[in-house]
Amino acid sequence: MIANIPLPARDGPFEEGFWSALDAGGLAHQRCHDCRRWHFPPRYRCSDCGGGLVYEPVSGLGTLWSFTLVHAPVLPAFAPFAPFVAAVVELDEQPGLRMAGNLIHRAGDPINAVAPQSLTIGMPLRAVILPLSEDVRWPQWVLISKDSAS
Amino acid sequence: MTLAGKVAIVGIGQTAFGKGLVPPERALACEAIIAALDDAGIAAHDIDAVSSYTMEATPDYEIVRSVGLGPLHFFSQAAHGGGAGPAAVGHAALAIASGVARNAVVWRARKRSGAGSRVWAQTGTVIEDVWKWSRPSGILRPVDEVALITRRYFHEYGDGAEALAMIATTLREYAQANPAAMMRDRPMSRDDYFRSRMVADPLRLFDNCLESDGACALVLTSAERARDLPGPAVLIEAFSQGLVPGTQPMPDFHRTDTFANSSSVTAANLWRQTDLTTADVDVAQFYDAFSPLILFSLEAYGFCGRGEARDFILSKGIGAKGALPVNTAGGSLSEAYLHGMNLILEAVRQLRGTAATAIPDVRVALVTGCDATPNGALLLRRPA
Secondary structure: OOOOOOEEOOOOOOOHHHHHHHHOOOOEEEEEOOOOOEEOOOOOOOOOOOOOEEEEEOOOEEEEEEEEEEOOOOOHHHHHHOOEEEEEEEEOOOOOOEEEEOEEOOOOOOOOOOOHHHOOOOOEEEEEEEEOOOOOEEEEEEEOOHHHHO | OOOOOOEEEEEEEEOOOEOOOOOOHHHHHHHHHHHHHHHHOOOHHHOOEEEEEOOOOOOHHHHHHHHOOOOOOEEEEEOOHHHOHHHHHHHHHHHHHOOOOOOEEEEEEEEOOOHHHOHHHHOOOEEOOHHHHOHHHOOOOHHHHHHHHHHHHHHHHOOOHHHHHHHHHHHHHHHHOOOOOOOOOOOOOHHHHHHOOEEEEOEEHHHEOOOOEEEEEEEEEEHHHHOOOOOOOEEEEEEEEEOOOOOOOOOOOOOOOOOOOHHHHHHHHHHHOOOOOHHHOOEEEOOOOEOHHHHHHHHHOOOOOOOOHHHHHHHHOOOOOOOOOEOOOOHHHHOOOOOOHHHHHHHHHHHHOOOOOOOOOOOEEEEEOOOOOOEEEEEEEOOO
16 A cells, blocks of 8 residues: 555445445446447446446456656655656556556555556556545556466 | 638737746736737727636636626636647637627636646645546556657657657757747757656656646637738637547546547548648747647647657658748747647747748648647638
8 A cells, every 4th residue: 555645535426336345355446338438437327328327347457558668856755766667557358448557566565566568559458457546446457477377 | 611721810829938037927827818909909998808728727717807898798728737828719719700799818827846736746635536446556647658658659650759859859949039038049959858867657757748837818809800800810610529428537547549639520520620730830839838748739630640750750750841830839849838828829820921930921820739639729820
């Protein structure tokens, strides 16, 4: 956990299923009852067809969509880790279903554990649900080596 | 019914641009507005409309009292930070064209040169807005958000480091001719660019806009009343805003096709309103808080195809002798970062023929808002 990290408010509309899945150690996103499209960030109804949305678990597998190496100056909470990689992950469930996250080799790594030279856009990743604080969890993304992916 | 040719920009005014300017932000706003009124030859009490940004710190009634404007019949604020500039002008133009108001002032003032004044640096301990989905993962600043999109663009279309260097050095060269530019007398070579430090890889220090103090203002009236004024008029040919479904300012990576964005929406509706095309545009002022926004905007507004902006910049050129002169006063990278309002003033100067780097015979100018947010654009032209 990063001391004094700015935390996402959990009480936003349409989000309860997202946070409660993380509480239980899983990752879930809204999915349309009718057209079966996945959606994130949370919304009131399917923005493609107007259908109703329900939270369903996702596989936790994805690929690296993009990343940047964040150099100082940054918010004080992140300063001890700069420079660090910040990433966007595309979930395997659907093109465009993307989340921000940090990359690690294994649970417990700091957010600057992964060297940017080792990264390739499109490389496979797997979610590990880790605490941002005592009350909020968020997925970090483990690099899957070719051996362990097969 | 269209807006074309009904409304004119008849006055522009600005303060000095710089770091650590002494007057308070409100005084800078008043100074720029009074300069624009003098330039237009319109009395303060004849102004009955004002428009600015939602991020503008000075309330409209303070401006009205301080400058002696009004009474007002229309007051508006345009949303979405750097996306707001053309919309602030466009809202006032719509009020004039529809007869709700007669004469309008549009302004933007900022004191942004202090590090603590940066919006991202004021992130609280709990994030309630859309940044809750990205900031806890270390995507902290606008530059980080644009860097992520830029790396993806490079992945899809090829490395663009040389094109970004060309943007930064070209804008710096324009600034050498502009007495108002903060980066005048500070020329930059390609080597200087590549020696600058990384801020959010692949974006370097010189891919970032300046942090500036200053103010800009414009005066608008009907094209009909403009004919009785002493100075030259610049006509609004078309205006649109654009907000693409699924957008999220500014970590805008939640849509399947990231590069079909709000600029594409604005551009389609802008060109729909006019017979003019990209071939008629003599100068463009693209919102450039970060250099890659110029790449994305060239494509969104149709000056080249998807993925072709790097080649456009390197082979056709955005300098004074290039195919499309861009941000001819130095832009946000090298003139000043007045949240894009200084870009609108430069378009007016080009159409008047009074720009520091005056492009010959400018008849049509395009001005755009921030590519990474909901935005807007203005197509401006000289009277026939």
